[in-house]
Amino acid sequence: MNVTLRQLRVFQAVADSRNFSRAGDRIGLTQPAVSRCIHELEGQLGLKLVNRTTREVELTEAGRSLAGRLDRLLDELEIALSDVQGMATQRRGKVRVASSPTLSANLMPACIAECQRSHPGIQLVLLDRIQQDVLGSVRAGEVDFGLVIDPGSPEDLHGEVILSEPFCLVCPPGHRFARRRSVPWRELTGERLVLLDHASGSRRLIDLALANHQVRCEVVQELGHPTTAFRMVEAGLGITVLPALALHAAELSALCVRPLTPRVDRDVMLVHRRNRALAPVVQTVWNLIRDVVATVPVDLPAMRAPGSARHAG
Missing domain, CATH: 3.40.190.10 (Periplasmic binding protein-like II)
Known part of the structure; x- marks a missing residue:
């Protein structure tokens, strides 16, 4: 079966107007073209859809059945095509x-x-x-x-790449690094580190930075979420290295944040x-x-200290 959308629209017009000439005027076709479309559609379906008289077109039982469903089907098809067209024009x-x-x-x-x-x-x-x-x-x-x-x-x-942000150090306020304005990567040697686990996209970059700066340290905990790392640091289990986006003032009220030098970014x-x-x-x-x-500010939280979002100490 090879029924076309054009044949269905012509039949819809004929079913509504009950006249080939009026149907042709409605959809912009000549009366012979309308008659030809209906004949082709009947041939594809193997059913007679209309009985022609000198003045009017009468729908057969099959024609009435098709006409009764066609309006809804064509409406749904038009909506579907409109949605697809919207995708092509970036709207839907x-x-x-x-x-x-x-x-x-x-x-x-x-x-x-x-x-x-x-x-x-x-x-x-x-x-x-x-x-x-x-x-x-x-x-x-x-x-x-x-x-x-x-x-x-x-x-x-x-x-x-749509954003680059630095890795920073997070430590308790009593740690020796809390008195520094910045901390060199190499000085992490000997520290106990609480780090994100290898499921994180950041861990590979942190390990690479530690290796590049020849840092030898003990990773005491590997965790799945920055919030857990903050709580571990608060408990005195170690210090952590995290990207700037992970550092929320509300979660760091009892901790200090310092930039690591030289700056190492994650993309x-x-x-x-x-x-x-x-x-x-x-x-x-x-x-x-x-x-x-691109509008997200990525700053170095160099002066953040316990009790303040930004501190000059």
Whole structure:
């Protein structure tokens, strides 16, 4: 069966007007063209749809059955085509983005809010996952793209850096580093460290920085979330190294934050499968996240001390 949309629209016009000439006037076809379309449709269906008289067209039982369902079907088809056209013109659609927890908490809420404001026809769906699961979701095509910490140089992914932020030291107020304005990486030698585990995108970069500065220290705890690391530091179990985005004043009220020198940054990236062009609606969200994140201030919390968000001591 090879029924065309044109044949169905012609039949709809004939069913409504009960006259070939009036149907032709309505849809811009001649009476012979209307008659030909109806004949072709009947041939495809193997059923007679109309009985022709000298003045009027009468629907057969099959014609009445088709006409009774056709309005709804064509309306639904028009809505579906409109939705697809909206995707092509970047106005409508669902975009799925995976992001690791720290980035989800600190960057994505503003991005989702801006998407709702500036592109109300686009639904931005966030999957909050650890870094390796984010990368797996991108590779499997489960999401349109991901927001991650620089994963290195995987050959199967294309990435764009949208933010760079420094690693900082967090220690108790009684620690010797609390009296310093900054702390060299090399002076971490001999310290007990509480670090994020290897599921975090940051851990690879922290280990690399420690190795590059020939730091020899004991990692006493490996944890999945910065908040847990803060509580460990408060309990006197060690000190920690975390990226600036993870440092919230409310969670650090009893701790000191100092910049590490020389400055070592982690890159936040958008990634998608290489050699897969983004659909226009997906590209719209990609650009939106890049632009919103570009406005995020990433400062060195060098003077933060217990009891104040910014301190000059």
